[in-house]
Amino acid sequence: xxxxxxxxxxxxxxxxxxxxxxxxxxxxxxxxxxxxxxxxxxxxxxxxxxxxxxxxxxxxxxxxxxxxxxxxxxxxxxxxxxxxxxxxxxxxxxxxxxxxxxxxxxxxxxxxxxxxxxxxxxxxxxxxxxxxxxxxxxxxxxxxxxxxxxxxxxxxxxxxxxxxxxxxxxxxxxxxxxxxxxxxxxxxxxxxxxxxxxxxxxxxxxxxxxxxxxxxxxxxxxxxxxxxxxxxxxxxxxxxxxxxxxxxxxxxxxxxxxxxxxxxxxxxxxxxxxxxxxxxxxxxxxxxxxx
Amino acid sequence: xxxxxxxxxxxxxxxxxxxxxxxxxxxxxxxxxxxxxxxxxxxxxxxxxxxxxxxxxxxxxxxxxxxxxxxxxxxxxxxxxxxxxxxxxxxxxxxxxxxxxxxxxxxxxxxxxxxxxxxxxxxxxxxxxxxxxxxxxxxxxxxxxxxxxxxxxxxxxxxxxxxxxxxxxxxxxxxxxxxxxxxxxxxxxxxxxxxxxxxxxxxxxxxxxxxxxxxxxxxxxxxxxxxxxxxxxxxxxxxxxxxxxxxxxxxxxxxxxxxxxxxxxxxxx
Numbered sequence: 318x319x320x321x322x323x324x325x326x327x328x329x330x331x332x333x334x335x336x337x338x339x340x341x342x343x344x345x346x347x348x349x350x351x352x353x354x355x356x357x358x359x360x361x362x363x364x365x366x367x368x369x370x371x372x373x374x375x376x377x378x379x380x381x382x383x384x385x386x387x388x389x390x391x392x393x394x395x396x397x398x399x400x401x402x403x404x405x406x407x408x409x410x411x412x413x414x415x416x417x418x419x420x421x422x423x424x425x426x427x428x429x430x431x432x433x434x435x436x437x438x439x440x441x442x443x444x445x446x447x448x449x450x451x452x453x454x455x456x457x458x459x460x461x462x463x464x465x466x467x468x469x470x471x472x473x474x475x476x477x478x479x480x481x482x483x484x485x486x487x488x489x490x491x492x493x494x495x496x497x498x499x500x501x502x503x504x505x506x507x508x509x510x511x512x513x514x515x516x517x518x519x520x521x522x523x524x525x526x527x528x529x530x531x532x533x534x535x536x537x538x539x540x541x542x543x544x545x546x547x548x549x550x551x552x553x554x555x556x557x558x559x560x561x562x563x564x565x566x567x568x569x570x571x572x573x574x575x576x577x578x579x580x581x582x583x584x585x586x587x588x589x590x591x592x593x594x595x596x597x598x599x600x601x602x603x604x605x606x607x608x
Numbered sequence: 609x610x611x612x613x614x615x616x617x618x619x620x621x622x623x624x625x626x627x628x629x630x631x632x633x634x635x636x637x638x639x640x641x642x643x644x645x646x647x648x649x650x651x652x653x654x655x656x657x658x659x660x661x662x663x664x665x666x667x668x669x670x671x672x673x674x675x676x677x678x679x680x681x682x683x684x685x686x687x688x689x690x691x692x693x694x695x696x697x698x699x700x701x702x703x704x705x706x707x708x709x710x711x712x713x714x715x716x717x718x719x720x721x722x723x724x725x726x727x728x729x730x731x732x733x734x735x736x737x738x739x740x741x742x743x744x745x746x747x748x749x750x751x752x753x754x755x756x757x758x759x760x761x762x763x764x765x766x767x768x769x770x771x772x773x774x775x776x777x778x779x780x781x782x783x784x785x786x787x788x789x790x791x792x793x794x795x796x797x798x799x800x801x802x803x804x805x806x807x808x809x810x811x812x813x814x815x816x817x818x819x820x821x822x823x824x825x826x827x828x829x830x831x832x833x834x835x836x837x838x839x840x841x842x843x844x845x846x847x848x849x850x851x852x853x854x855x856x857x858x859x860x861x862x863x864x865x866x867x868x869x870x871x872x873x874x875x876x877x
Contacts, residue, residue: 503667504697506685508762509714518710522701599701599742 383568391573400558405577412555413581415471415543419478420536427483427535428528431490435524436516452484457545464550474551478542482535489531493524526600529593536585544578555581611679612640613766613798614664619673620823621659633659635823637673641766646792646799648809650860651819652867657802658694660824661768664800665689678765687715690759690797692772698743698754704730705739707754711762729757732791749780753787760791767792769801773808785812785840793837806860810852811840818859821867830856 365385371377372384379387395405402408434441434448460477467473497520505519547556555574562570594600621634633656641647649657662668663675666685675682677689698707705726712722730736733753743751752772759767773781789812792799803809809816810832818827832852834843843849 498697500693500695500697501699503662504691504693504758505699505710505714506667507665507689507691508711508758509687511714514714518714519699522699525701597701599703599744 379568380566381568383572387569388572388576391567391569392576395573402553402558402561408553408555408558409577409581411471411553412540412543412547412578415474415546415554416478416536416539416585418471419475419542420482420539422475423479423482423535423539424486424532426479427486428490430483431487432494432516432521432524435491435494436520448484448487452488456480456542460542460546460549463546469550469552474543474546474554477546478539481538481542485531485535485538486528489527490524493527494520496527497523525597529596532592533586533589536589537582540578540582540585611643612676613643613645613678614641614800615676616640616660616663617674617676619663619670619675621656621663621668622671632823634663634670635825637825639817639826639829641798641800643765643798644796645815646801646813647815647817648801648803648813649817649819650803650806650809650856651824652821652860652864653804653871655819655822655863655867656824657819658770660819661691661770661800661802664766665691665768688765690762690764690767692752692755692759692767692769694771694774696743696748696751696755698751698758700743703740703742704735704746704754707743708757708761711758715762725761726757729761733757733787747780748776749784752776752784756788756791760795760797763795764797767797767799769799771803772801774804781808782840788812789838789840806853806857807844810834810849810856811838811843816856818856818863821863821870827863828859 368377368382369385372379372382372387399405400408430448434444456477459480460473463473463476467476501519501523502515505515510518543554544556544559547554548560551557551560555578559571559574562568562574616637616639619634619637620632622630622632625631637660649660651657659668663670664677664682664686666675666682666689669683677686699710702710705723708726708729709719709722712725713719717725727736727739730739733756735750735753735757738746738750743754746754755772773784776784785808799813801809801812806816811834813832816830816832818830819825820827830852834846834848834852
């Protein structure tokens with residue numbers, strides 16, 4: 318390939334020049350990332366600091382609005398010496414247990430029902446409208462009914478969480494199966510798939526993308542179900558802590574429980590992302606070494 | 609040429625459209641394809657070429673007429689066919705090895721044997737070393753190779769190809785055409801190759817069938833008497849190739865014009 322005898326070959330000087338340029342670009346990039354981090358922290362400092370300042374100067378009455386230092390102190394007191402209603406970890410464990418139970422039951426029923434209705438036209442025609450009607454019911458009211466039916470224990474909270482998670486997973490599983498690429502189905506049929514193999518080797522993995530995406534939202538809803546259920550009537554749990562703090566006009570207590578709940582939700586969300594990558598490793602979001 | 613492997617007898621296919629009318633995709637279509645014959649179908653867009661492939665594969669049943677594969681009437685998906693789709697139809701959740709294994713496993717071959725055969729086919733299509741990659745980590749041409757191995761591993765008597773290389777860039781496309789011919793020469797499969805591209809059709813096939821604008825029927829069939837083995841790049845400069853191209857294009861052009869005028873009329877209506 319000596320069509321261009323005068324084509325410039327990169328010599329030693331230009332190689333070092335290139336290396337210099339790359340280094341400069343790398344440094345610029347790093348500087349930007351640092352600035353972004355600083356700004357991120359600054360937003361937190363301004364909001365929380367402003368709140369604290371307003372509370373201290375009397376601009377916002379700490380009795381009604383709480384106070385960041387007070388919230389932090391409450392969390393510290395609860396975690397080291399326990400809440401007025403027993404150790405903090407016990408309340409967290411109860412809420413988490415309710416959430417996880419509601420999540421698992423809701424996901425299993427949702428996937429099975431969604432899959433069955435998507436694969437069977439008759440079932441879909443019969444039950445489809447009822448599922449949509451069920452989804453239209455305001456679930457918080459169901460919470461009150463569950464407390465009456467199932468008492469103040471764990472069952473009423475789990476039931477409320479299930480009614481919240483079921484529909485999300487159901488609709489996603491249903492849609493996921495319906496949206497399977499017809500080419501993939503035809504390809505599998507040509508390759509010799511039986512109806513059973515079509516269901517479990519093609520439809521289910523294809524719908525998994527939709528289902529795993531819904532897991533984030535549905536775990537959040539399971540948590541809401543548990544907390545709202547506890548709020549409506551319970552003897553323990555984080556929702557119960559909020560309810561008692563509210564009853565005692567302890568604004569900092571309400572905020573403290575809220576912060577703890579948020580942390581739990583964030584940790585759960587990170588775990589869901591891990592689960593998602595584990596369930597659908599073929600998706601590009603799962604960072605694998607490329608070709 | 610031996611006995612017909614594929615035979616269509618006065619086949620008509622009508623579809624119900626969402627607006628409750630019927631659309632005739634294929635009308636009174638009859639043709640036969642012999643064993644180990646490479647046959648290309650060209651025709652204007654939307655002329656029922658893909659429908660014809662679905663009918664042969666048994667994915668669709670004809671509204672009237674009969675489709676025979678190896679002398680037997682097609683009822684349901686035939687086990688004798690391999691099918692390469694226009695768009696990617698490899699399973700995105702399976703890696704290359706699992707994708708190629710799929711056919712034998714569906715057909716009851718035990719996993720170890722299926723894997724052994726799959727490795728052999730992966731090597732034959734030039735993907736050795738990529739067994740554990742997922743389709744989204746491969747280029748378009750590599751995905752086509754997976755798809756080819758996935759079809760050929762079942763040792764189909766007929767290979768149905770629906771514009772398989774349409775989405776590839778020109779260079780990759782010519783490479784793939786060459787490899788397809790080499791792989792096909794090692795088998796005794798009959799190929800039905802649907803394409804828009806007349807050059808592709810002539811350089812690959814033993815026979816080119818020109819379809820009319822929808823509803824499709826066979827307009828004319830041309831024997832391509834170019835010698836084999838062929839080099840898909842060089843054959844395009846053969847004077848016989850040019851002559852055939854001009855001849856078939858005359859026939860095809862009038863159909864393309866009809867289809868185009870209909871489409872523009874619909875668009876302006």
